[in-house]
Amino acid sequence: MNFNLGLIPLLPFLGAAVLMLFGRRWTRDTVFIVAALAIGAACVVSVDAFFFQLPDAGGAGLQDVVTTWIATGDLHIDLAFRMDALSGVMCLVITFVGFLIHVFAAGYMADDPDYARFFAYLNLFCGAMLVLVLGDSLPVMFIGWEGVGLCSYLLIGFWYSSTANADAGRKAFITNRIGDLGFLLGMFLLFNYTGTLSIPDISGAASPGGPLMAPLWLGQPVAFWAALFLFVGATGKSAQIPLYVWLPDAMAGPTPVSALIHAATMVTAGVYMIARMHAVYLLVPSVMAIVAIVGALTALFAAMIGFAQNDFKKVLAYSTVSQLGFMFVGVGTANFTGGIFHLVTHAFFKAGLFLCAGSVMHAMSGSGDITIMGGLRKKLPWTHAVFAACWLAICGIVPFSGFFSKDNIIAGAFGTEIYGHDMAWVGKLVGVMLLLAALGTAFYMSRLYFLVFSGDETRAPDKIKHHIHESPSIMVVPLVVLAIGATVIGFIGLPGGLFNHPDANLLAHHLEAADIHEVEVSHGLEWGMMAVSLAVAAVGILLAMVFYRGGYKEPARAFAAKFPGFVRLVHDKFRVDEAYDFLFIRPIKWFSRGLYNFVDRIIVDKILVEGTGVLVDLCARLARAVQGGDGQRYMAVFAVGVALLVHFASQPTLPFTKLKVTQTGRGVEVDARRGKNAPTRPLEYAFDFGDGRPVVKGGAPEQRHDYDRPGNYTIRVTITDSGWRTEDTFKEKVEVP
Amino acid sequence: MPTDHYLILSFALFLIGTAGVLLRRNALIVLMGIELQLNGGNLALLAFSRQLNDQKGHVFAFLIIALAAAEAAVGLAILVGLFRSRQTINLDEATLMKR
Numbered sequence: 118m119n120f121n122l123g124l125i126p127l128l129p130f131l132g133a134a135v136l137m138l139f140g141r142r143w144t145r146d147t148v149f150i151v152a153a154l155a156i157g158a159a160c161v162v163s164v165d166a167f168f169f170q171l172p173d174a175g176g177a178g179l180q181d182v183v184t185t186w187i188a189t190g191d192l193h194i195d196l197a198f199r200m201d202a203l204s205g206v207m208c209l210v211i212t213f214v215g216f217l218i219h220v221f222a223a224g225y226m227a228d229d230p231d232y233a234r235f236f237a238y239l240n241l242f243c244g245a246m247l248v249l250v251l252g253d254s255l256p257v258m259f260i261g262w263e264g265v266g267l268c269s270y271l272l273i274g275f276w277y278s279s280t281a282n283a284d285a286g287r288k289a290f291i292t293n294r295i296g297d298l299g300f301l302l303g304m305f306l307l308f309n310y311t312g313t314l315s316i317p318d319i320s321g322a323a324s325p326g327g328p329l330m331a332p333l334w335l336g337q338p339v340a341f342w343a344a345l346f347l348f349v350g351a352t353g354k355s356a357q358i359p360l361y362v363w364l365p366d367a368m369a370g371p372t373p374v375s376a377l378i379h380a381a382t383m384v385t386a387g388v389y390m391i392a393r394m395h396a397v398y399l400l401v402p403s404v405m406a407i408v409a410i411v412g413a414l415t416a417l418f419a420a421m422i423g424f425a426q427n428d429f430k431k432v433l434a435y436s437t438v439s440q441l442g443f444m445f446v447g448v449g450t451a452n453f454t455g456g457i458f459h460l461v462t463h464a465f466f467k468a469g470l471f472l473c474a475g476s477v478m479h480a481m482s483g484s485g486d487i488t489i490m491g492g493l494r495k496k497l498p499w500t501h502a503v504f505a506a507c508w509l510a511i512c513g514i515v516p517f518s519g520f521f522s523k524d525n526i527i528a529g530a531f532g533t534e535i536y537g538h539d540m541a542w543v544g545k546l547v548g549v550m551l552l553l554a555a556l557g558t559a560f561y562m563s564r565l566y567f568l569v570f571s572g573d574e575t576r577a578p579d580k581i582k583h584h585i586h587e588s589p590s591i592m593v594v595p596l597v598v599l600a601i602g603a604t605v606i607g608f609i610g611l612p613g614g615l616f617n618h619p620d621a622n623l624l625a626h627h628l629e630a631a632d633i634h635e636v637e638v639s640h641g642l643e644w645g646m647m648a649v650s651l652a653v654a655a656v657g658i659l660l661a662m663v664f665y666r667g668g669y670k671e672p673a674r675a676f677a678a679k680f681p682g683f684v685r686l687v688h689d690k691f692r693v694d695e696a697y698d699f700l701f702i703r704p705i706k707w708f709s710r711g712l713y714n715f716v717d718r719i720i721v722d723k724i725l726v727e728g729t730g731v732l733v734d735l736c737a738r739l740a741r742a743v744q745g746g747d748g749q750r751y752m753a754v755f756a757v758g759v760a761l762l763v764h765f766a767s768q769p770t771l772p773f774t775k776l777k778v779t780q781t782g783r784g785v786e787v788d789a790r791r792g793k794n795a796p797t798r799p800l801e802y803a804f805d806f807g808d809g810r811p812v813v814k815g816g817a818p819e820q821r822h823d824y825d826r827p828g829n830y831t832i833r834v835t836i837t838d839s840g841w842r843t844e845d846t847f848k849e850k851v852e853v854p
Numbered sequence: 855m856p857t858d859h860y861l862i863l864s865f866a867l868f869l870i871g872t873a874g875v876l877l878r879r880n881a882l883i884v885l886m887g888i889e890l891q892l893n894g895g896n897l898a899l900l901a902f903s904r905q906l907n908d909q910k911g912h913v914f915a916f917l918i919i920a921l922a923a924a925e926a927a928v929g930l931a932i933l934v935g936l937f938r939s940r941q942t943i944n945l946d947e948a949t950l951m952k953r
Binding site for chain 2: 747748749752753756
């Protein structure tokens with residue numbers, strides 16, 4: 118249990134720190150070796166932890182409490198990491214694919230002047246991503262969550278000298294910020310009702326009778342809103358409707374970044390987070406339905422946009438958005454294993470596809486325009502072979518990995534029972550939508566494949582055509598490894614039921630230990646779904662073959678000519694960016710401009726800032742008039758000041774001007790005591806009650822006297838201060854009945 | 855004779871002295887005003903001394919007379935210096951503290 122998990126994220130962080138400090142002075146080889154060593158060592162530690170330590174650790178997994186982070190009042194948060202089967206699988210994917218992409222980048226970025234900065238960011242990203250998956254509590258996870266967002270921003274805008282790249286980075290950052298607000302709100306809600314932020318503790322509190330089922334708002338329990346807010350965070354990070362718009366623009370970054378961050382790892386954080394918080398999600402099937410429907414809509418919508426994009430990386434970006442939708446359907450139908458399985462296979466084949474894109478663009482002198490490609494199969498044999506394997510994987514052709522994971526999700530959607538009787542239609546609906554999305558996926562990926570690789574002739578200008586060459590081996594080797602992964606990784610998740618052996622599904626077997634289950638579906642449904650999804654993939658590929666094999670074919674032209682408006686609309690990504698611009702960005706800009714012109718320029722600049730200046734100037738003029746240098750005037754001010762001081766300081770110390778006389782019948786009581794400001798010197802009191810009786814002298818300051826007969830009398834009290842030789846006499850008239 | 859009367863005289867002397875200091879422009883008259891202020895103070899000390907039947911007030915009055923003599927000597931020396939540098943003892947022309 119004391120296994121040192123903190124080492125896993127620490128190694129890449131160290132690599133990043135060292136590279137940032139010294140990288141500029143080192144040679145490219147040194148930089149690359151340090152970066153690759155950092156992530157490679159993290160990979161080795163992960164493998165050791167996952168395969169050798171974890172099996173002995175039991176269901177809760179390995180835990181490593183590095184230190185206490187926050188301890189204040191009831192709030193206690195440790196900087197703690199936990200590896201169970203779920204985070205272990207993620208760690209393996211991140212470090213292994215990350216390592217391959219580091220190697221690829223060594224070749225791809227070889228001519229870049231900012232080589233060290235690139236690898237520093239890449240290492241930093243890996244560290245943050247590992248913190249995200251290994252974090253034992255929501256705040257630690259959130260550090261990673263924000264860290265990967267930061268690295269994403271830095272790497273999208275890596276070539277910051279172009280405004281478009283910097284804008285894309287900002288767009289990604291701001292869109293993610295909206296999602297992060299949701300994540301934070303969900304976190305606050307969970308803390309408010311469970312009193313803890315540790316993920317295992319929250320999961321423990323998530324029971325049907327637990328605190329999370331208290332009604333909160335609109336008749337829905339706390340768990341509903343917490344899960345919904347967390348899902349908003351997930352839509353930001355994982356590019357789902359409505360916050361997916363940043364991911365296609367994020368392709369402005371270097372291609373290895375697109376492969377690592379914007380395809381394989383960071384964008385899957387939302388899926389991972391929902392799987393991690395599955396205990397909360399399982400409480401509220403209605404949120405699960407929202408997750409599944411949003412995922413299915415995104416899968417379908419992004420696949421459609423993919424039909425008409427002409428930039429290699431843009432097609433892959435929309436493909437990523439679409440595949441993430443598949444994963445969300447997986448977790449949204451309580452098929453957590455399926456979602457994570459697709460996450461793993463997708464990491465391999467999509468990283469492979471992106472690196473192929475990098476390799477092709479490398480060959481095409483940096484251009485990603487697929488309309489000028491074609492016939493690259495012979496010129497880039499290795500890249501073509503890898504791309505073909507990954508293409509078949511994403512289309513879902515048996516036995517490539519995507520087939521198993523996609524089939525698992527679709528079958529799980531049809532077979533899920535999480536929604537209960539009333540909402541059973543949700544599973545069927547998202548299942549059908551996913552089948553359509555799978556058809557679209559097969560079509561646009563095949564379109565990409567045929568336009569880029571098939572045919573004999575490259576449509577590019579001679580200048581580019583001249584330079585086409587296969588990439589160096591440092592780029593090809595990672596490609597090949599990823600292609601092998603994309604081909605065989607599916608076998609870790611073979612549908613167990615088909616072989617009458619539950620452990621055939623290795624992944625499910627492992628995740629079971631972490632309390633993460635898959636949806637069990639009947640044999641008939643399993644076989645049926647396999648056949649249907651294979652058929653769907655085949656139809657998509659054949660359709661694309663008819664349209665695009667060897668270049669734009671007659672049917673493709675005819676279709677475009679028949680529905681020019683629709684093709685235009687799809688090409689323009691359904692103008693969602695424009696709609697957001699109109700609905701949100703422009704109103705905010707107008708509002709900001711209004712604030713600038715009124716609040717900033719008039720209230721702040723004129724009234725507050727310049728007003729302060731004018732006020733000081735006025736005071737200064739007054740003060741200067743006094744400071745005339747004329748000693749007599751100074752003296753006059755001084756004299757007036759002293760006079761005032763004396764006036765206030767010499768207020769009379771006698772706080773009364775009248776005696777306090779209380780009458781009761783013929784008796785009077787006279788109180789001649791002075792107030793609290795009176796001198797402490799001994800005073801002598803002489804009471805003359807005015808009825809001819811002797812004066813009472815030398816007694817207390819209070820005296821009682823009874824008059825013998827009625828009449829009007831004058832009481833005189835003389836107070837003598839023997840020290841100062843002063844006498845004060847007070848008079849009071851009384852009428853005795 | 856009650857102490858009040860002495861005090862009123864003393865205050866009058868002090869006020870006349872103050873008026874001289876503040877209003878006159880001739881530095882010599884200002885010095886004379888200061889003497890009047892000091893004497894007003896002296897008179898008050900003596901009055902209280904008499905009322906309280908205590909000799910300390912007399913001692914203070916002597917000290918102040920000595921101090922007044924010293925002050926007059928220093929003041930006159932400054933006046934001579936002022937006259938040498940500016941050929942005048944009009945205080946309106948001696949606004950040196952402005953700089």
